[in-house]
Amino acid sequence: MANYLALFGTAVNKQPRQLLGIARRTAKSNVLPKLPIDFEARYEANRPDVRRETAAIRANLEELRESTTQRRDALKTRAEKAETGTVTFLNETVSFGTGAEVTGSAQAAASQSLLWKLKCWGFEHLKWVWLGYDSPTAVPESALEVHRSWLAEWNSGHPIGATAGYLRREWMPHAVSLRLCHWIRYHAWLEDRLSDPFEHEIEQFVAKNAAFLASNVEYGVGGNHLVENGIALLLAGVYAGIPTWRRQGTTILERCGERQFFADGGHYERSPMYHLLVSQRYLSAADILRRHGEPNEVIRRTAWSGAQFAARIRPPDGRIPLVNDSVFGEALPIEEFLTYADRTGIDTDPAQCQSDASGFYWLGSGETKLLVVASELAVPSVPGHAHAHPGQICGWVGGTRVLTDTGVYEYASGHRRDQARSVRSHNTVQVAGSEPAQFGSSFHFCGRIDPEIDYTTTETGSTLTMTYTVKGIGRHRYRHSRSVTATDDEWRIEDEIGATERPWQSRLHLHPAYQATVDSTEVTVRDDEGTDCLRVVAVGAEEVTVETAPYFPEYGRERSRDVITFSRTHGGTMGYTLVPEMAKQKPQSDK
Numbered sequence: 001m002a003n004y005l006a007l008f009g010t011a012v013n014k015q016p017r018q019l020l021g022i023a024r025r026t027a028k029s030n031v032l033p034k035l036p037i038d039f040e041a042r043y044e045a046n047r048p049d050v051r052r053e054t055a056a057i058r059a060n061l062e063e064l065r066e067s068t069t070q071r072r073d074a075l076k077t078r079a080e081k082a083e084t085g086t087v088t089f090l091n092e093t094v095s096f097g098t099g100a101e102v103t104g105s106a107q108a109a110a111s112q113s114l115l116w117k118l119k120c121w122g123f124e125h126l127k128w129v130w131l132g133y134d135s136p137t138a139v140p141e142s143a144l145e146v147h148r149s150w151l152a153e154w155n156s157g158h159p160i161g162a163t164a165g166y167l168r169r170e171w172m173p174h175a176v177s178l179r180l181c182h183w184i185r186y187h188a189w190l191e192d193r194l195s196d197p198f199e200h201e202i203e204q205f206v207a208k209n210a211a212f213l214a215s216n217v218e219y220g221v222g223g224n225h226l227v228e229n230g231i232a233l234l235l236a237g238v239y240a241g242i243p244t245w246r247r248q249g250t251t252i253l254e255r256c257g258e259r260q261f262f263a264d265g266g267h268y269e270r271s272p273m274y275h276l277l278v279s280q281r282y283l284s285a286a287d288i289l290r291r292h293g294e295p296n297e298v299i300r301r302t303a304w305s306g307a308q309f310a311a312r313i314r315p316p317d318g319r320i321p322l323v324n325d326s327v328f329g330e331a332l333p334i335e336e337f338l339t340y341a342d343r344t345g346i347d348t349d350p351a352q353c354q355s356d357a358s359g360f361y362w363l364g365s366g367e368t369k370l371l372v373v374a375s376e377l378a379v380p381s382v383p384g385h386a387h388a389h390p391g392q393i394c395g396w397v398g399g400t401r402v403l404t405d406t407g408v409y410e411y412a413s414g415h416r417r418d419q420a421r422s423v424r425s426h427n428t429v430q431v432a433g434s435e436p437a438q439f440g441s442s443f444h445f446c447g448r449i450d451p452e453i454d455y456t457t458t459e460t461g462s463t464l465t466m467t468y469t470v471k472g473i474g475r476h477r478y479r480h481s482r483s484v485t486a487t488d489d490e491w492r493i494e495d496e497i498g499a500t501e502r503p504w505q506s507r508l509h510l511h512p513a514y515q516a517t518v519d520s521t522e523v524t525v526r527d528d529e530g531t532d533c534l535r536v537v538a539v540g541a542e543e544v545t546v547e548t549a550p551y552f553p554e555y556g557r558e559r560s561r562d563v564i565t566f567s568r569t570h571g572g573t574m575g576y577t578l579v580p581e582m583a584k585q586k587p588q589s590d591k
Contacts, residue, residue: 051241122178266358279306
């Protein structure tokens with residue numbers, strides 16, 4: 001029942017263009033493969049002529065390379081392994097052998113997730129080449145031969161409109177967007193190293209894929225997928241000298257910039273990881289268009305505001321908060337992102353981000369502070385990456401991450417996906433074991449909370465109050481008010497649950513580097529060396545316990561960590577005071 005409610009709620013909240021896009025995609029996928037038409041031949045015959053222009057793309061790529069120098073050796077190692085047929089995505093390694101079929105469609109990759117296959121179909125392993133090697137001349141000739149064999153195998157083994165479905169698998173527009181970006185940048189960087197036949201093959205490959213994408217933009221999906229379509233078409237238009245693609249990509253990015261970002265510059269899916277991914281696309285687009293002689297103020301302004309927000313949410317340890325669908329290792333690290341922004345002419349200053357429209361609030365200062373996520377759970381039309389965390393808090397003490405969100409293990413439907421999105425996996429309250437929203441499948445979501453938020457600051461500290469009501473079919477009705485107050489010495493969190501006699505809990509999830517010990521209503525949090533980090537004093541709780549729960553800091557990686565749980569048997573007021581202790585600053589491992 002919950003799945004049907006979530007599916008229905010997701011559908012009714014879609015915008016008209018999204019619904020039309022979904023209908024078109026479904027019709028194309030189900031009908032076109034059954035028609036007696038050779039779609040591959042049609043695209044091959046109608047490919048436009050490419051007038052290659054790589055200067056702007058190559059110059060921009062050098063700025064990206066110079067922003068990621070600290071990881072160059074590691075990326076080169078990954079490139080070298082891929083050239084021998086061993087590819088790792090999402091912490092899952094597949095050995096294809098020495099043949100050319102390094103693709104998500106190969107038998108060796110059959111058991112991998114769709115996201116893993118999308119990365120492989122998108123040729124993400126090419127990114128390791130142009131980010132990993134010191135220069136184009138450092139790439140061995142044998143490696144170039146392997147890369148050419150990948151392209152030859154793809155062209156011969158993956159026709160458009162195969163029986164697997166039009167717009168499915170290898171020809172999902174998202175995968176098409178990724179491989180356009182990766183092959184175009186590959187060619188731009190290695191232009192002086194490639195043979196004429198190989199260059200021609202890349203040009204023909206780009207022309208066919210771009211023509212396909214131009215006719216199959218993901219308006220039905222929206223969100224970050226639409227941004228990926230836009231940057232791919234823009235790159236293809238610049239690279240191939242096709243103004244219609246360049247204009248189409250530019251228009252998509254302009255509209256997404258106007259519709260997908262809040263007033264404070266945060267991307268509307270409210271995932272720090274996706275914010276960095278999407279904002280990086282805008283940095284690239286703004287820089288490439290400027291170098292191409294067609295500067296675009298809307299795209300540049302979007303890149304600027306996205307960079308300000310990234311600077312604002314940078315935690316004391318410099319790693320993204322794992323809020324909503326976020327993990328480490330997928331987007332550029334914040335420091336690299338901000339370096340890239342600077343190198344592309346975008347200055348960043350958190351003070352210029354004056355709005356709190358995304359619902360991310362910092363309380364405290366310096367190396368010891370809290371991040372409070374006080375917002376609506378999701379933009380109704382794009383709920384796929386949202387988690388249930390009204391009033392979620394994350395905390396850093398002495399520069400180290402102590403109170404954490406959960407991250408995400410995978411996107412495939414199942415227990416881990418449900419657990420990562422559940423309210424019980426976040427540092428907020430849960431009433432009677434229920435959820436404040438209906439979840440279904442991997443990305444379906446239904447339910448709003450319409451929060452009232454008040455944020456004040458004084459000379460002695462700051463206070464944030466968030467109040468909302470949960471109601472709707474299949475959900476317990478209750479009103480939750482959370483108050484978070486930060487002073488120089490402590491943090492106080494108070495929760496009030498009204499209109500219910502049901503039991504409820506409030507939870508605090510610790511980073512795996514810390515352990516909790518309970519003594520009546522007081523909890524001591526210590527690091528692995530036994531040094532006190534945080535003292536937690538419960539107020540109004542009938543029981544305080546320490547449990548364990550999973551932590552998903554990266555795709556495909558699970559760790560166990562302590563969870564402090566405060567419980568009451570009925571509504572009322574409950575909370576706790578957090579007193580940070582002197583903590584040693586030291587590197588944390590999420591491996």
